[in-house]
Amino acid sequence: KTTAVLLDSRVEAFLQGGPKKLFIGGEFVESLSGRTFETVNPATGEAIITVYEADKEDVDRAVEAADRAYRDAWSKVTPSERGKMLWKLADLIEEHAEALAQLETLDNGKPIQETRHADIPLAIDHFRYYAGWATKIHGEVIDNSAGTSLFTYTRREPVGIVGQIIPWNFPLLMATWKLGAALATGNVVILKSAEQTPLSAIYLAELIQEAGFPEGVVNIITGYGPTAGAAIVQHSRIRKVAFTGSTEVGKTIMQQASGNLKRVSLELGGKSPNIIFPDADFSKAIPGALMGIFFNQGQVCCAGSRLFVHKKVFDNVLSDMTSYAAQLKQGPGLDESTQIGPLVSNEQFTRVSDYLQKGMEEGANPLTGGKPVEGNGYFIPPTIFAGVEDYMSIAREEIFGPVVAAMPFDDEEQIADIIRRANDSEYGLAAGVWTTDVRKAHKVAHALEAGTVWVNCYNALDAAVPFGGYKQSGFGREMGSYALELYTQVKSIWVNLD
Ligand code: ADP
Numbered sequence: 240k241t242t243a244v245l246l247d248s249r250v251e252a253f254l255q256g257g258p259k260k261l262f263i264g265g266e267f268v269e270s271l272s273g274r275t276f277e278t279v280n281p282a283t284g285e286a287i288i289t290v291y292e293a294d295k296e297d298v299d300r301a302v303e304a305a306d307r308a309y310r311d312a313w314s315k316v317t318p319s320e321r322g323k324m325l326w327k328l329a330d331l332i333e334e335h336a337e338a339l340a341q342l343e344t345l346d347n348g349k350p351i352q353e354t355r356h357a358d359i360p361l362a363i364d365h366f367r368y369y370a371g372w373a374t375k376i377h378g379e380v381i382d383n384s385a386g387t388s389l390f391t392y393t394r395r396e397p398v399g400i401v402g403q404i405i406p407w408n409f410p411l412l413m414a415t416w417k418l419g420a421a422l423a424t425g426n427v428v429i430l431k432s433a434e435q436t437p438l439s440a441i442y443l444a445e446l447i448q449e450a451g452f453p454e455g456v457v458n459i460i461t462g463y464g465p466t467a468g469a470a471i472v473q474h475s476r477i478r479k480v481a482f483t484g485s486t487e488v489g490k491t492i493m494q495q496a497s498g499n500l501k502r503v504s505l506e507l508g509g510k511s512p513n514i515i516f517p518d519a520d521f522s523k524a525i526p527g528a529l530m531g532i533f534f535n536q537g538q539v540c541c542a543g544s545r546l547f548v549h550k551k552v553f554d555n556v557l558s559d560m561t562s563y564a565a566q567l568k569q570g571p572g573l574d575e576s577t578q579i580g581p582l583v584s585n586e587q588f589t590r591v592s593d594y595l596q597k598g599m600e601e602g603a604n605p606l607t608g609g610k611p612v613e614g615n616g617y618f619i620p621p622t623i624f625a626g627v628e629d630y631m632s633i634a635r636e637e638i639f640g641p642v643v644a645a646m647p648f649d650d651e652e653q654i655a656d657i658i659r660r661a662n663d664s665e666y667g668l669a670a671g672v673w674t675t676d677v678r679k680a681h682k683v684a685h686a687l688e689a690g691t692v693w694v695n696c697y698n699a700l701d702a703a704v705p706f707g708g709y710k711q712s713g714f715g716r717e718m719g720s721y722a723l724e725l726y727t728q729v730k731s732i733w734v735n736l737d
Pocket of ligand 1: 404405406407431432433434462463464465467468469472483484485486488489491492
């Protein structure tokens with residue numbers, strides 16, 4: 240009996256016809272160079288469809304469209320109407336949920352169960368959350384001039400034209416995280432999707448058009464980082480750039496954006512510690528640690544890739560994790576029963592394969608997995624390394640694959656030592672703590688150098704809760720009220736009442 244997903248007719252229709260176009264000024268257009276590139280199905284390694292490749296001149300064109308939209312249309316739309324459009328967009332995503340889930344899975348490889356139950360619902364919630372904020376952006380009256388004739392107040396104004404560059408691991412959701420706050424606060428946007436996964440953003444562009452946003456308010460382009468991406472980062476009329484991706488590229492972006500002192504927010508890599516104390520509820524901690532690393536094939540910036548387990552329980556926890564990981568059903572994302580899909584690309588497959596090799600060379604021992612799957616598609620089995628030391632590259636570097644470095648710790652009553660090891664990283668995106676001792680949970684959560692700490696849970700996300708990094712995991716907070724700061728600037732107004 241086949242468990243392959245039957246393709247939605249909307250996906251079939253989307254994949255008909257010629258190369259997919261850029262969305263600029265409310266129209267679907269070819270790139271000026273006419274160049275295209277292929278997007279690949281990672282489960283097979285075969286091309287899905289070609290997509291137009293944007294370059295600098297297309298970014299220029301998008302900036303013109305955005306500028307016109309900002310001056311002529313968007314600034315005349317009331318906050319309430321902006322909110323309504325965002326809400327409408329959420330409704331449209333909901334209506335097209337199955338098509339979007341399938342397209343995302345086809346392009347990225349992730350299991351359809353995950354796209355249906357995580358990516359898409361989170362995207363819908365996100366737009367609804369920011370729809371509410373559109374009418375709640377306000378400044379304040381500062382009453383410090385009593386006895387004088389001066390009256391002062393502040394306004395929170397949009398930044399103007401913002402550039403957004405997103406990665407391939409949650410293509411639709413990352414577009415959503417970027418667009419929600421920027422649009423709620425009245426900005427116009429040029430968003431570049433990742434070259435590995437352009438399709439859901441193009442589909443989203445169609446829904447944006449249908450939701451009634453004025454033409455040019457949102458421009459979505461597909462293309463490569465060093466060309467189209469760099470053109471966004473360097474463009475002098477784009478006043479802010481928001482980036483999610485690798486720490487390495489984040490550094491390049493910050494340097495390039497400094498040329499015109501563009502505002503920058505960066506959500507970068509991680510090597511997040513997940514700490515299991517001996518008093519944990521193992522019925523939660525074990526599945527939590529597994530999901531913490533194997534969700535989305537480990538291609539998650541906040542993946543719990545350094546697993547610290549107290550030595551008293553290390554063998555039991557690892558033995559349970561290993562037997563469960565070995566049973567995870569790996570296959571094409573578009574199979575209903577798949578629990579773990581392929582990695583996104585051949586490049587990522589090679590990168591993670593190299594880390595498996597390196598882990599072994601450094602003396603670590605895979606309890607399960609450890610070797611890439613032979614054949615078509617970019618499959619790496621869930622891998623748990625034991626025998627890992629803190630200094631090894633698999634314990635220090637971001638692998639961005641289904642590979643966890645498990646290490647015992649011994650702390651008795653002191654937590655200082657495990658805190659020191661957990662914090663001994665240039666990254667600081669997230670961390671997990673598993674314990675039933677409420678005092679210890681909070682103490683550890685406070686001491687960890689990370690933008691998010693999950694206690695007795697992992698990978699929990701909500702549009703209302705800020706997310707972002709410490710240290711070289713970046714700066715700026717997306718989601719919640721905090722993201723509004725990324726996309727507004729404060730103006731102080733003095734009025735002489737005399
Ligand atoms: P990964 O290494 O996980 O593929 P990257 O950080 O390379 O992630 O890519 C994330 C996003 O950044 C993609 O949209 C990519 O095209 C873009 N990008 C890559 N290099 C640059 C660059 N030099 N300037 C601007 N954007 C870039």
